[in-house]
Amino acid sequence: xxxxxxxxxxxxxxxxxxEAKRNLQLRCPEWTNHNVSDPGITLIETFAWMTxxxxxxxxxxxDRLYVKFxxxxxxxxxxxxxxxxxxxxxxxxxxxxxxxxxAGTVVSTRRSVSQESLGFSTLHGLDIPPAxxxxxxTISADGDSADxxxxxxxxxxxxxxxxxxxxxxxxYLGLDQPARSSLLLVQAVCSLGGYGIDPRRPPLVWEAWxxxxxEPCEVERDDTLGLNVSGAIELHVxxxxxESVVAGVEAAWIRCRVVKAPRQYRxxxxxxSVTAATIGGDVEATNAEQVHDEALGISDGTAGxxxxxxxxxVVVDREDPLVLEVGVPPExxxxxxxxxxxxxxxxxxxxxxxxxxxxxxxxxxxxxxGPSVRLEDGSExxxxxxxxxxxxxxVRGYRTGGGARGNVAARTVxxxxxxxxxxxxxxxxxxxxxxxxxxxxxxxxxxGPLELRGRGRAVTVEDYxxxxxxxxxxxxxxxCVPVTDGPDAGSVRILAIPGAPGQDGRISLRDLxxxxxxxxxxxxALDVTRVVGVRLSVEPPSYVGIRVxxxxxxxxxxxxxxxxxxALAALYRYFHPLAGGxxxxxxxxxxxVQPGEVHGVLGRVAGLDYVEDVVLFRANPLDRSIxxxxxxxxxxxxxxxxxxxxxxxxxxxxx
Numbered sequence: 158x159x160x161x162x163x164x165x166x167x168x169x170x171x172x173x174x175x176e177a178k179r180n181l182q183l184r185c186p187e188w189t190n191h192n193v194s195d196p197g198i199t200l201i202e203t204f205a206w207m208t209x210x211x212x213x214x215x216x217x218x219x220d221r222l223y224v225k226f227x228x229x230x231x232x233x234x235x236x237x238x239x240x241x242x243x244x245x246x247x248x249x250x251x252x253x254x255x256x257x258x259x260a261g262t263v264v265s266t267r268r269s270v271s272q273e274s275l276g277f278s279t280l281h282g283l284d285i286p287p288a289x290x291x292x293x294x295t296i297s298a299d300g301d302s303a304d305x306x307x308x309x310x311x312x313x314x315x316x317x318x319x320x321x322x323x324x325x326x327x328x329y330l331g332l333d334q335p336a337r338s339s340l341l342l343v344q345a346v347c348s349l350g351g352y353g354i355d356p357r358r359p360p361l362v363w364e365a366w367x368x369x370x371x372e373p374c375e376v377e378r379d380d381t382l383g384l385n386v387s388g389a390i391e392l393h394v395x396x397x398x399x400e401s402v403v404a405g406v407e408a409a410w411i412r413c414r415v416v417k418a419p420r421q422y423r424x425x426x427x428x429x430s431v432t433a434a435t436i437g438g439d440v441e442a443t444n445a446e447q448v449h450d451e452a453l454g455i456s457d458g459t460a461g462x463x464x465x466x467x468x469x470x471v472v473v474d475r476e477d478p479l480v481l482e483v484g485v486p487p488e489x490x491x492x493x494x495x496x497x498x499x500x501x502x503x504x505x506x507x508x509x510x511x512x513x514x515x516x517x518x519x520x521x522x523x524x525x526x527g528p529s530v531r532l533e534d535g536s537e538x539x540x541x542x543x544x545x546x547x548x549x550x551x552v553r554g555y556r557t558g559g560g561a562r563g564n565v566a567a568r569t570v571x572x573x574x575x576x577x578x579x580x581x582x583x584x585x586x587x588x589x590x591x592x593x594x595x596x597x598x599x600x601x602x603x604x605g606p607l608e609l610r611g612r613g614r615a616v617t618v619e620d621y622x623x624x625x626x627x628x629x630x631x632x633x634x635x636x637c638v639p640v641t642d643g644p645d646a647g648s649v650r651i652l653a654i655p656g657a658p659g660q661d662g663r664i665s666l667r668d669l670x671x672x673x674x675x676x677x678x679x680x681x682a683l684d685v686t687r688v689v690g691v692r693l694s695v696e697p698p699s700y701v702g703i704r705v706x707x708x709x710x711x712x713x714x715x716x717x718x719x720x721x722x723x724a725l726a727a728l729y730r731y732f733h734p735l736a737g738g739x740x741x742x743x744x745x746x747x748x749x750v751q752p753g754e755v756h757g758v759l760g761r762v763a764g765l766d767y768v769e770d771v772v773l774f775r776a777n778p779l780d781r782s783i784x785x786x787x788x789x790x791x792x793x794x795x796x797x798x799x800x801x802x803x804x805x806x807x808x809x810x811x812x
Contacts (some may be wrong), residue, residue, distance in 0.1 A: 162528065168212065173205035191334030194381035214690075224598060227605045229736060231504070234601055238517030238630045239472045239556070240444040240563030240592030241672065242585040244279065244570060245340060245393070247437040249581040251289070256579050258283035258440060261447045263574040264583045266565055275563055277442040277570050278556070279587070281698040285339055289310065292331030292408050298323050298415075302404040305428075314348045314427035315385075317384055318415055321389045322351075322422040324782070326415045328384075330433050331408025333397045336365075340377070340437030340511035341411065343390040344430075351385045351426030358802065359383030360418035362780040363390075366410040373779050374411065375667070377586060384413075384426035393439055393586075416782040419706060419804070442570075442585075444555035444592055445472040453524070456483070460539060468557035469522030470595060481515050484549035494549060505540035514541040520595050524552075563592035564656075565745030590657040591631035591672060615686040621649065628682035629656055629675045633735055634743050636698070638795060648692035651679060652795055654734055654743070662736070666778040671697060699747065701792055702776035702801035703732050704783055705755055708769045711810030715764030725804045731758045732800040744798045750790040758792035766809070776801035 164708035170177075178201070181188050191198060218732050229300045232539045246258055260282040268274040293309060296302040298318045305315050321506045330343070354360060361383060364371040372395045380388025392411070397711040400409045411433065415422065453464045471479065479501050484494030499513040516525045544550065570585040596604075605621065615621045621637040633656035640648045650727025655675070657668035676695045683693050705728055711720045731737050731754070752771045759768050792798065 162204055168209075170205055173208055174202055177201045179453035189613070202800045206325040213246075223602060227601060230605070230609060231520070232601060232605045232608055234520050234598070235627065235630060236473055237470050237559035238591060238593040239559035240561075240565070240572065240589040241441060241566075242277065242587060242589035243439050244277065244442045245437055245439050245584055245586055246283065246285070246580050247340060247582040247584075248285065248579050251287070251434040251436055252285075252579050253287050255287065256438075256577075258285070258438065258577060258580075261445060262577070264442065264570050265572045265574060266569050267572055274572065275444060275565060275570075276446045276558065277444050277563075277585075278447050279440045279442045281440065282662075283338060283438050283440040285435055285438040286334055286336055287433045288332045288336040288339065288341075288409065289400045290431075291333045292329075292406055293431055294329040294331070294404055294406070296327050296329060296404065298325035304404075304406075307358045309432075310346075310430045312429075314350075314429040316348075316350075317413070317428050318422070318425045320425055322415050322425050323646060324415055324417050326425075328413040328414075328428075328431070329403055329744055330411045330431065331403070331406060332411065332433065333408070335400060335409040336394045336411075336435050337398045338396045338439050339394045339398075339435045340439065341374070341394050341433055342436045343411075343433045344388075345381050345384060345390065346387045346429040346431070347384055348427035348429060349385050350424055351383050351422050353421060353423030354383050354418070354519060355420045356382035358418065358420075360416050360421055360805070361413055362416050362782075363392050363411065363413050364780075365394050365398045366401045366403075366412075367395060368399055368714075369397065371412070372397065373663075375586075383422075384428065391436075409462040414732065414780070416777075416780050418781075418783065433455040443556070443558075444560075444589060445558035447554060447556055448552075449554045451552045451555075453481075453550040453552060456544035456546060458543065458548055460527065460542075460543050462526045464524040464550065466524065466552065466555070466557075467523035469520065470523055470557065470559060471517065471519040472556040472559050473519050474556065474704065479517055479555045480553045482551050482553055483513075483543070483544045484551070486548075488498035489628065493693045496551075499542075499544075508541040510539040510542065510715060512541050522557075557597075559592060561594045563589055563593045565589050566767075588657075590668065591655060593630045593656075612715060613686055614688070615683060616688060620686070621651065621683065624682050625651055625653065625679050625687050628678045629653070629672075632679075633657075634676065636746060638746075645692070647690070648694065649687075650795070651683070651695040652695065652698040652746070653679070653695060654697060654797070657735065662726055662733055663800065664733065664735075666700060669697060669700065669799070671695070698734075698795050698797045699793065700734065700778055700799040701790065701796050702778040703750055703790060703798045704774040704776040704800075704802050704804075705732075705796070706772040706774070706804045706806075707755065707759060708806045708808065709759060710766045710769055711807050712764050712766045713809065713811065715766075715810045717807040717810035720764045720810060721805045721807045724759055724765060724807075725803055727758050727762055728755070728803045728805075729800050732798050734797045734799055737798075746797060747792050747794045748798075749792055752789070762808075769808070 178191055262279045263276050265274040265276045289453055293305045293489040316326045364475040365374050373396055374392040378391045403410050421807050447798050481499040482496040484496055486494045499515050501517045502514045508527055529537050529539045567588045568584045573583045615624050618637040625635045632653045634654040636652040638650045655672055679695045711717050735743045755771045756768050773787045
């Protein structure tokens with residue numbers, strides 16, 4: 158049982174007024190007019206109001222003392238974490254020269270009457286290469302290849318795949334150079350011939366060759382309805398795109414491959430012409446703005462100096478930490494100073510008197526130099542060096558921003574703050590994720606006793622989870638799984654899922670990969686807190702793709718198209734690794750998927766009368782290929798479901 162913490166004085170303003178009026182009857186009985194219009198009552202209410210303010214401040218004393226105690230034992234507020242997203246820079250047209258997007262380029266959301274714009278800065282530079290196609294091949298699943306380059310634009314066209322396409326038939330486009338992190342425009346002139354497919358979900362996947370094998374390209378739009386009508390296809394090429402040799406031809410290859418789907422091609426689509434060229438590129442950005450070369454003032458030469466950055470909070474970036482520079486004047490006093498680097502550390506516990514260390518509080522932007530502590534024998538020991546008196550102090554650069562408000566929806570980051578030649582538009586094609594607000598005092602008060610109980614050691618499952626959340630707050634879901642048998646017995650697996658809201662409940666496997674540097678930060682934090690001899694691994698859970706095909710009956714008055722949209726949204730929400738499952742906190746590890754659950758989810762959709770049929774499939778999250786129909790989809794102990802694609806056929810309704 159917890160000890161009750163009494164309030165020092167819990168009287169309210171009205172109680173103070175009533176108490177004063179009661180005392181009037183005892184101490185001043187001739188005062189009989191107690192109406193609010195009486196000037197004396199006005200004075201009583203004024204003093205009651207002032208007393209109420211005083212009581213509020215007195216009652217805050219225990220909270221202040223508690224916060225100070227937390228500071229003494231080393232509990233500090235967690236700083237905010239900045240959201241990240243990928244920004245696409247679209248060019249006005251294909252350009253013959255490399256277009257360079259500098260690191261630190263700022264893009265933002267649009268400002269409105271009720272909301273300020275949010276800035277995102279690119280984390281590194283981007284070069285958009287002038288890549289274009291020069292070779293077109295068709296290769297069947299059996300390995301038979303044909304060079305179609307010479308017949309482009311001639312006759313009635315050529316078959317993109319085998320006469321009756323089978324899985325792994327492919328159309329190859331060879332580029333004259335790699336198109337790493339680029340937006341590729343594929344323009345196809347087609348003759349109708351690819352019968353049998355669902356044109357909204359063609360059984361095709363686009364892939365790019367990388368040193369680690371074929372990786373999928375994200376399709377932003379496809380106007381060709383499965384290569385059946387002339388139109389454009391826009392692909393986002395992965396960063397590792399490289400050259401290779403296919404059928405004796407060296408090029409940077411992109412391919413369109415046939416995969417398994419419920420509705421397959423009965424005949425091959427015919428292509429008259431197909432070309433590809435880069436029209437943009439993608440680069441990662443964070444919800445923070447860069448501050449360069451900020452002057453902090455002059456050192457006074459004393460220990461424990463405290464400086465404050467102009468902008469707070471500071472986004473913590475362990476890959477690019479904040480660096481303080483101290484200007485050391487030349488010995489002859491002539492010329493510019495020599496700038497020495499001082500690095501930020503967690504605390505001064507291990508700092509020697511000559512170590513150029515500072516401690517940075519990301520929440521407040523406070524920079525503190527090491528203290529000087531008096532020892533028992535009367536001597537003093539310095540923890541960290543002290544800049545000389547009169548030395549100039551500056552910060553080379555840091556990023557400020559962050560918070561949950563940076564988790565903006567897709568295509569809302571659309572304003573380029575500076576002009577870049579040939580760039581016509583910018584946008585984020587996926588929602589930004591990973592933004593976390595800074596910790597408040599109430600949460601720190603709750604966390605403080607837990608940290609004291611753990612004493613900086615990871616022993617229990619709860620200890621491991623707490624350490625991981627502290628080291629990487631952008632991880633939305635963390636599980637600690639001890640391995641008790643097999644060759645890895647005695648080890649601990651940390652299964653982590655980053656915050657990635659997705660769009661309308663839809664989320665891709667790429668969004669669920671661990672953020673850059675998160676694994677290293679978690680391993681580093683656990684390495685100093687784990688029990689000696691425990692082996693650690695940090696990885697995402699195994700994602701099992703799930704596809705649901707359902708046939709439902711709508712109510713007579715319902716709009717079938719609306720019922721379809723609502724039913725699909727319900728399925729994507731329920732089979733979601735972060736927001737799905739029975740309790741809405743993410744699909745439980747190892748929980749199987751059964752048709753009965755699908756009936757329950759669809760049965761709650763407004764306008765839906767009943768579910769006629771449900772079919773479950775395992776689906777590959779990479780290429781969207783599916784298995785044979787399943788009675789139920791079983792999951793391993795470290796597996797989580799991921800919606801790959803669902804299909805709803807609505808019958809009946811007002812249409």
